[in-house]
Amino acid sequence: MPPKQAPFNLERFFQALGDHTRLRLLNLMGDQEICVCYFVEILDAPQPKISRHLAYLRNAGIVAARRDGKWMHYRIVTPPNEAAAQILKQTLASLQQEKAMQADLCRLTKACCTPAKFLSLQGAPPPTAISPSHNSASR
Amino acid sequence: MPPKQAPFNLERFFQALGDHTRLRLLNLMGDQEICVCYFVEILDAPQPKISRHLAYLRNAGIVAARRDGKWMHYRIVTPPNEAAAQILKQTLASLQQEKAMQADLCRLTKACCTPAKFLSLQGAPPPTAISPSHNSASR
């Protein structure tokens, strides 16, 4: 049988939001689908660390992953729990108010506009906006 | 110098919400001020466990305590962070939908109506409703 995605759990959801790195990742995703290498570049953190936090978010039912050749794209998905969905939305809005989070997004924009300056992103697929209805939990 | 209440921290806030016992405590408080012995009775848990979780919630800036003779009363306070305040509100509303949380509240009501049947609550001050403007963080 397949790995069996655990049913949505509110405590797990909160635990997932209780970490700075994961909040930064969520802030970067916003309504975009982003490839792992971008997270690594923008957060300036080791790749295994990024992957582990993304896995945690996926287990908590907050993000979903899509494979695209060598690359993996992550995006935020709307949790099945209605309150959690609202909370996630408010959290993202609140993060955007923080200076450090704005700086992260700023660096992301810069990386997208002038990818030539970021050698680790050569050939990497840039983030793409996702339509609000796209967020079903496909793993 | 005094113990120095740490400034409000969003990660800490989420970590505080990421525990079942603490969610039960918050659900019981709702808009009432409740004495520790009631938590112990309703959750049927060891008193030190209850006290530790209440301390955690207090450190996270989610509840405040008031001493009243031998008793300590706890109540929910509105976090200074606007998003956190909203999130807390939604979380409480969401908890009320859960059957187990309703059962907790049900037992609390029963204990208040017929305290004679709960020998651990003899002489304990019953929960009291708090006015919505009362929730400033007095420790």
Add this chain to the structure above:
DNA sequence: GAATTATATTCGTCTTGACGAATATGTAAA
């Protein structure tokens, strides 16, 4: 098919936090 690239997982270590048991503190009552 071997080398490369992108990402995931494992391992060892350390910190945080949850728990029960025991003990300390703070207040009131005797």
Add this chain to the structure above:
DNA sequence: TTTACATATTCGTCAAGACGAATATAATTC
């Protein structure tokens, strides 16, 4: 002032999780 009561804190243990380092996997390119 002892005693009892309500609550808080400490201690030892254990599990979860965060991290860097190393390694494994999966897809692509040569």
